[in-house]
Amino acid sequence: MNKPKVSVCVPTYNYASFLPEAIDSVLKQTFYDFEILIVDDCSCDKTQDLLKEYARRDKRIRFKINSVNIGMVNNWNLCLTEARGEYIKLVFADDLLSSHEALEKMVSLLDGDPDIALVGSARNLIDEQSRVIKVLAHFKGSVVLPGTTVINRCLSEQKNLVGEPSVVMFRKRDAERGFMSQYEQIVDLEMWFYLLEKGKFAFIDEPLSSFRIHSAQQTQKNTKSFTALEDIFLLYDQYMKKHYITINAFHKKYIRYDNIYRIWKMYTTKQISKEHAIEEIDARFGHTQFLLLYPFYKIYKPFLKGYRKLRYGS
Known part of the structure; x- marks a missing residue:
């Protein structure tokens, strides 16, 4: 079986109400050389029925159902392990691709420059009914920057300037380490730092993805606990003393x-x-x-x- 160029990885847990919109947004892409890999973390809603129906309709869709719940970070890492593509595009089950050219534009950047380690874009912030609340972008125009420059800015401004997992694309070989399980709230940002140490960051000043805000999000729940602060302290302890940090x-x-x-x-x-x-x-x-x-x-x-x-x- 030929390996696809891109693995669109969709980790999910009890998101049957949002999942069809996420999958459909990928199937509408102008770029066709992809697989959709959906890893369900033992959902108890109608997710499994949806997966079987979608896989029957399109051979590019395959899925894995965990026999027990393994947790958010482990499920993300299982997606990376099971993916067959050269590039990884995460699309969380409650998010979606907001441009039909999202995959095409991101693949073009990675294909065109082997030194690019991470591609991101502006993104729509949407509500539970998929209405756009606002557009988020932390860079002026489409740019390619040294990865360590972006790390310095994130640490200095105390923000995730790259964005959520559904916003980025990266090379599978660069992410073989996986997401770090000791993080819960900013596990994505730590991974972005890890990738950005390997190469450049390319930013597309167009909302290619939509990130959904809703009460059932695990990361939204974590922000209401001490977990977020614990993660911040851990991240700064891990990265602030790196040799490339220019913060005075x-x-x-x-x-x-x-x-x-x-x-x-x-x-x-x-x-x-x-x-x-x-x-x-x-x-x-x-x-x-x-x-x-x-x-x-x-x-x-x-x-x-x-x-x-x-x-x-x-």
């Missing part, structure tokens, strides 16, 4: 304080207790030092936000 010492200290301040904000928004907040701040930074630096932080942060808006428009 003062800004590194600001970023660290700002991340610590998020713990206090979780207390003020009643997500954790005051005792828990103080305990975490004291262990990670020092409660007294945190209080002493607080006035300077509140003065500096608005100036920094204004500078970023002028420079990057974000």
Whole structure:
């Protein structure tokens, strides 16, 4: 059997209501040399019936059903392992491709430059009824940038400037390590950093994908817990000391304080207790030092936000 150029990987769990729209958006592509690999993590809705029907209708569709639930990150990694294509295009079951030329444009960039490790694009933010809320883009125009430049910007601005998994395409061989299971909330961003250490980032200034916001998302649930902060601390500990990081010492200290301040904000928004907040701040930074630096932080942060808006428009 000939291997497809692209494996469109669709990890899913109990998303039967969204899955047809995701699959149909891939089947409408102008680029045809792909397989759709759907890995179902032991759903208890009508997902399996849908998969059988779609696979019957189109031979490019194949699926795997896990006998037990293996969890989000393990399911993503199973997609990577089972994929047969040279390139990986993730399309989550609750997301979709918003342009018929999405695959064609991304493949063209990877084919045209072997030094490109990751391709992303602008994306639509949509609601449960697929209505566009807004378009997200963190780069000015279509650009190709050194991967480490993008890592520096993400760390400096404290944002995932690349986007969600459904936004990107990359080479399977570059991602053989898989997603890191110790991350839960920003597991995608850590993978983007890993890939960007290998080569360049190509950004297409056109919304090729749509990312859906809804209450059932696992990552949305995680943002309401301490998980997101734990991931941020882990990511910064792992990458901030890399040899290619150009962030100056003062800004590194600001970023660290700002991340610590998020713990206090979780207390003020009643997500954790005051005792828990103080305990975490004291262990990670020092409660007294945190209080002493607080006035300077509140003065500096608005100036920094204004500078970023002028420079990057974000």
